[in-house]
Amino acid sequence: MKIQKWQIGLAGIGAAALIIGLSSCASIPKGAKAVHPFNKDRYLGQWYEICRMDFKFEKNLNNVTANYTLKDNGTIRVDNRGYNYITKEWKQSIGKAKFVESADRGRLKVSFFGPFYSGYNVIAIDPDYKYAMVAGNNLGYLWLLSREKTIPHAVVTDYLKQAQSLGYDVSKLVWTKHD
Numbered sequence: 458m459k460i461q462k463w464q465i466g467l468a469g470i471g472a473a474a475l476i477i478g479l480s481s482c483a484s485i486p487k488g489a490k491a492v493h494p495f496n497k498d499r500y501l502g503q504w505y506e507i508c509r510m511d512f513k514f515e516k517n518l519n520n521v522t523a524n525y526t527l528k529d530n531g532t533i534r535v536d537n538r539g540y541n542y543i544t545k546e547w548k549q550s551i552g553k554a555k556f557v558e559s560a561d562r563g564r565l566k567v568s569f570f571g572p573f574y575s576g577y578n579v580i581a582i583d584p585d586y587k588y589a590m591v592a593g594n595n596l597g598y599l600w601l602l603s604r605e606k607t608i609p610h611a612v613v614t615d616y617l618k619q620a621q622s623l624g625y626d627v628s629k630l631v632w633t634k635h636d
Contacts (some may be wrong), residue, residue, distance in 0.1 A: 483557050483566030484594045492563035492579045497556075498577070499516050499586040500524045501533070504602040507591075507613070508630040512597065514550065514569075517543045519634040523602065525554070535567055535602040555567050580623075581616055592618045606635040 465506040485491065506521035513522065518539030526534045552569035554577060556562070563579030573599075581590035588608055591600045601608060601616055617627045 470518060482518075483564075483574050485564065485576055485580075486596055486623055489580045489592050491558075492582050494561045494580050494584075495563035496586070497527070497533070497560050497578060497602060500589075501527055502580075502617075503605060504635045505606050506590065507601040507603050507608045508632045510593075510597055510599045510625075511631040515539060515631075517541050520636065521633050528553075533565070535569075538584060554576060557607075566589045568636075575603065581619055583612065588612045588616075592623070596626075599625055599630070601630075 478567045494587045503522055503524045506523065509515060509521075519542050521537070521539035523535040525537075526536070528534050533554040535550075535554050536553070537550045539548050540546075543546055550569050552567055554567040555574075557564040557566050557576075563582070564579040565579075566574035567577040576592070576594040578592045579589055580592045582588070587604045589602045591602060592598065601613065601619055620627055
């Protein structure tokens with residue numbers, strides 16, 4: 458059986474689409490639910506990272522902030538900054554976020570690398586939009602955020618209980634210094 462060039466081309470296009478589709482997945486940890494209703498306008502602005510599950514892109518960073526602004530095309534500009542206390546340099550990552558379902562649900566996908574997205578799920582937020590807990594695609598990604606450099610102990614306790622109930626090992630959290 459002779460394979461035609463167009464068949465090879467079609468198979469290549471299909472494989473590329475599959476790779477991009479899989480790499481652009483934005484999921485949510487099992488049992489977690491995104492905040493609904495969610496008010497994107499109240500969520501915009503600057504947040505201080507209180508703690509995180511550490512991973513290579515934030516390794517050795519303190520004074521970490523995230524700033525979210527709405528772009529004209531409806532996506533959200535993500536501006537993450539942090540100070541690497543080992544290299545003594547500021548690090549900045551600019552990305553974009555899009556809603557996975559609807560803008561009134563705290564389920565987004567974020568990209569810092571072209572077509573590759575990962576989950577950004579607001580799974581807890583207080584009524585005043587001062588404190589938030591954000592889950593990534595899986596139990597390897599979690600952040601507690603605050604509009605100020607600190608967060609009340611009662612909020613931390615509540616959020617950590619919620620995280621543990623989802624299966625997070627909260628003993629692995631890195632507590633961000635703001636100085």
